[in-house]
Amino acid sequence: MVRINSRIAQVTGSTTLAITARANELKAQGVDVVSFAAGEPDFDTPDYIKEAALQAIKNGFTKYTPSSGTEELRAAICDKLKRDNALDYKPAEIVVGCGAKHAIFNAVMVLCDAGDEVLIPAPYWVSYPEMVKVAGATPKYIQTTPASGFRITPVQLQAAITPRTKLLILNSPSNPTGSVYSRAELEAIADICLKNGLYVISDEIYEKLLYTDAPFTSIAALGKGIQALTITVNGMSKAYAMTGWRIGYAAGPSAIMGHMKNLQDHSTSNPCSISQKAALAALRAPEDGIRAMRDEFLVRRNLMMSLVDGIPGVSYIKPDGAFYLFCDFSKFGPCAEVAKRILNEVNVAVIPGDGFGAEGYLRLTFCTSQERIREGVRRIKEWIARSI
Numbered sequence: 353m354v355r356i357n358s359r360i361a362q363v364t365g366s367t368t369l370a371i372t373a374r375a376n377e378l379k380a381q382g383v384d385v386v387s388f389a390a391g392e393p394d395f396d397t398p399d400y401i402k403e404a405a406l407q408a409i410k411n412g413f414t415k416y417t418p419s420s421g422t423e424e425l426r427a428a429i430c431d432k433l434k435r436d437n438a439l440d441y442k443p444a445e446i447v448v449g450c451g452a453k454h455a456i457f458n459a460v461m462v463l464c465d466a467g468d469e470v471l472i473p474a475p476y477w478v479s480y481p482e483m484v485k486v487a488g489a490t491p492k493y494i495q496t497t498p499a500s501g502f503r504i505t506p507v508q509l510q511a512a513i514t515p516r517t518k519l520l521i522l523n524s525p526s527n528p529t530g531s532v533y534s535r536a537e538l539e540a541i542a543d544i545c546l547k548n549g550l551y552v553i554s555d556e557i558y559e560k561l562l563y564t565d566a567p568f569t570s571i572a573a574l575g576k577g578i579q580a581l582t583i584t585v586n587g588m589s590k591a592y593a594m595t596g597w598r599i600g601y602a603a604g605p606s607a608i609m610g611h612m613k614n615l616q617d618h619s620t621s622n623p624c625s626i627s628q629k630a631a632l633a634a635l636r637a638p639e640d641g642i643r644a645m646r647d648e649f650l651v652r653r654n655l656m657m658s659l660v661d662g663i664p665g666v667s668y669i670k671p672d673g674a675f676y677l678f679c680d681f682s683k684f685g686p687c688a689e690v691a692k693r694i695l696n697e698v699n700v701a702v703i704p705g706d707g708f709g710a711e712g713y714l715r716l717t718f719c720t721s722q723e724r725i726r727e728g729v730r731r732i733k734e735w736i737a738r739s740i
Contacts, residue, residue, distance in 0.1 A: 359485060359486055359487075359488055360486065362485045363482045363485055363486060364482060366478055366479065366707075367478055367703060367704060367706070367707030368389065368390070368391060368478055368703050368707070371389045371691065371695070371701055371702070371703050371704075372387070372389045372390045372701065374695065374701070375387050375389055375695065375701035378695075378699065383699055384699060385695075385699045385700070385701055386699065386700045386701070386720070386724050386727055386728035386731065387700075387701040387717075387720065388700060388701060388702050388703075388715075388716040388717050388718075388720070388728055389701035389702060389703050389717065390717065390719065391527060391675075391676070391717060391719070392589065392590075392593075392595040392719060393590065393593040393595070393645060393675070393719055394719045394720055394721070395593040395645050395648075396593060397592065397593050397594050397597070397630075398592065398593070398634075398637075398641050400633055400637060401592065401594065401630045401633050401634050401637075402630070403633075404629050404630050404632065404633035404634075405597075405626050405627070405629060405630040407629070408625065408626045408629035408630070409626060413625055413626065413629055414625060414626065415625060416621065416622055416625070417622040417623075417625050417628060418622060419613055419616045419617045419621050419622050420446070420447040420448060420609075420612075420613040420616060420622075421446065421447065421448025421601070421622065421623060421628060422448075422625075422628055422632075423443055424632060425448055425628050425631060425632050425635075426443035426444075426446040426448060426601075427443050428631075428632055428635045428636060429441075429443075429446050429448070429601050429603070429635065430442065430443060430445075430446060430603075431635070432635050433584070433603055436559075436568075437556075437568075437570040437572075437573055437584070438570075438573045439570060439572055439573050439579070439584065439603065441603045442606075444606055444609070445603055445604060445605065445606050445609050446601055446602070446603050446609070447601065447602050447609050447612045447613050447616065448599065448600070448601045448622075448623055448628065448631075449599075449600050449601065449602065449616065449620070449623055450598040450599070450600070450620055450623045450624070451587055451589060451598045451599065451600040452555065452557045452585050452586060452587035452589065452600030452601075453479060453600065454598075454600060454620070454623075455585045455587070455600045455601055455602040455612075456479075456480075456483060456521075456553060456555060456585050456602075457479075457483050457486075458602065458612045458615050458616060459553050459583045459585065459602055459604070459608070459612060460483045460484060460486075460487050460489075460519070460521075460553070461483075461486070461487050461615060462608060462611045462612050462615060463518060463519055463551055463553075463583075463608065464484060464487040464488070464489035464518055464519060465487070465488060465489065465518075466488040466489065467489070467490075467516060468487075468489040468490070468516060468517075468518035468519070469489065469490050469491075469492045469514060469516045469517045469518060470484045470489050470490065470491055470492065470517075470518060470519045470520075470521060471492055471493075471494055471509070471512050471513070471517060471519065471520045471521070471550075472484070472491050472492065472493055472494070472521050472709075473493075473494045473496055473502075473503070473504045473521075473522070473523075474493040474494065474495050474496060474708070474709035474710065475496070475502060475526075475528055475529055475678065475705065475708040475709050475710040475713070476493070476521070476523070476708060476709050477523060477526075477527045477528070477555070477708070478707045478708060480521050480523075481709075489518070489519075490516075492512060492517070493709060494508050494509065494512050495709075496508075496531075498667075498669045498680075501531050501669060502526065502529040502531040502669060502678070503531050503533055503537060504541070506540040506541060506543075506544055509541060509544050510544050510548075513544075513548050513550065517548070517550060518550070518551060519550065519551045519552070519553065520541075520545060520550055520551070520552050520553070521552075521553045521555065522541070522552055522553065522554050522555065522571065523555040524538075524554075524555075524556070524673070525558040525559070525561060525562065525671075525672065525673025525674040526558075526673070526674060527557075527558065527674055527676060528676050528678045528703070528705070528708045528710075528713075528715040529669065529671065529676070529678045530669075530670075530671020530672060530673050530674045530675075530676050530677070530678065531669070531671070531672065531673075532562065532564070532566075532568075532672040532673045533569070533571075534566065534569070535566075535567075535569040535574075538569050538571045538574060539574055541571065542571055542574045542575070542577075542578040545578060545581055546577050546578055546581070549581070550581065551581050551582070551583070552571060552572075552578070552581055552582045552583070553582075553583045553585060554570060554571050554572060554582055554583070554584050554585065555585050556568075556570060556584060556585060556586045557585070557586055557587055557589065557590050557600070558590055558673050558674040558675075559586060559591070560590070560591035560639075560642050560646060561590060561591070561646055561649060561673055561674055561675060562646070562672065562673045563646075563649075563650050563653060563671070563672055563673060564672050564673075570584055572584050572603075580605055582604065583602050583603070583604040583608065584602065584603045584604065585600065585601070585602050585603075586600065586601060587599060587600030587601060588600070588630075588631050588634055590674075590675075591642050591645075592631075592634045592641075592642070593645070594627075594630070594631070594634065597624070597627040597630055597631070598623060598624060598627060599623055599624075599627045599628065599630075599631040649675050649718065649719075651722070652675075652718040652720075652722060652725060653671065653675070653677070653718055655718075655722055655725055655726070656677050656716065656718045656725050656729065657670065657677065659725065659726065659729040659730075659733075660677060660679060660716075660729060662733065663729070663732065663733045663736060664736070665681075665683040665684065665736065666679050666680065666681055666683075666736070667679070667680045668680065675717055675718050675719050676715050676716065676717050676718075677715075677716045677717075677718065678705070678708075678710070678713055678714075678715050678716075679713060679714050679715075679716060680712060680713055681712060681713065681714045682711070682712030682713070684736065684739060686706075686711070686712075687704040687705045687706050687710075687711055687712050687713055687714055688704040688706055690704070690714065691703065691704040691714055693735070693739075694714075694731075694732060694735055697735060698731040698732065698734065698735045699731070700728045700731050700732055700735075702714045702715065702716050702732075703715040703716075716728075
């Protein structure tokens with residue numbers, strides 16, 4: 353019998369990737385599957401980004417770069433953080449990784465050790481607890497509810513902190529709920545983190561996909577004290593439709609970032625050189641394309657909500673960001689079984705909420721056309737009508 357590392361043995365596979373893979377299998381067999389599963393824009397990567405990558409290839413920019421990313425890309429990220437988030441960083445305080453997921457993983461590995469507790473608001477992105485387990489630390493969940501808009505309160509945060517608590521992972525806008533923390537809410541959270549010396553990983557990958565008039569707030573921008581405790585993570589995948597290019601980044605105190613760079617030295621080395629040139633072009637260009645994509649997602653969000661409103665027994669909280677509708681299907685059975693039946697019986701792929709720490713819920717993405725949204729929700733509604 354093969355002996356597996358005890359920490360790796362605790363890690364479970366990604367529910368999101370598993371459902372997406374099954375949906376793709378059915379599609380390959382010729383089945384007409386409507387996918388509300390994958391968390392990626394259905395828009396193509398803009399042409400100017402592709403052209404930058406092609407030019408990099410033609411210019412022979414196909415060799416190793418510094419492990420933490422090229423100097424020019426890290427400088428462009430500093431410019432972006434200053435322009436969009438009122439955050440001051442130097443290139444030495446930036447580490448570019450193979451996606452935002454990679455950046456979060458490195459930050460968790462550097463900050464956490466055996467015996468540490470990591471606070472994770474639930475529902476949560478499926479990968480957060482597994483990263484914490486790999487680091488040998490213990491995930492500790494703060495359960496939110498629809499009544500709180502799936503956002504933690506300062507009272508909950510303070511009550512969850514123990515002498516072993518090392519880190520809070522904060523995701524705004526949220527996957528899977530679409531919830532967004534206001535500036536006032538983040539100020540209250542920052543005060544508690546400062547009083548307790550609690551580090552924060554702020555996952556801001558959906559920053560550009562907001563559907564309210566309130567400006568986006570980075571928690572690290574609320575003062576030098578909280579900035580010194582925060583690792584801000586973002587990337588190219590969602591805003592620029594660059595999921596497969598695998599470029600994300602982290603910004604934080606130089607001491608922490610130095611260790612993240614060292615870890616990357618001995619794991620992946622540099623992210624793809626060609627993708628770095630593409631990311632540089634994306635960050636330097638006007639954001640007209642991002643705004644157009646966001647506007648279309650807003651239309652799709654409103655359409656999906658209006659259609660789901662017509663399904664008896666299903667409820668949700670209006671998402672203010674990202675591209676997910678997190679729906680309560682608890683009246684129809686365990687969510688994993690419900691998701692499996694919906695996929696097998698009416699060929700609609702949805703993600704069960706148990707992987708997000710929310711039994712009874714299903715995550716539906718509106719990363720598909722309005723026509724497919726109408727068709728997919730119609731099928732789910734008919735399935736429920738037959739199942740009641």
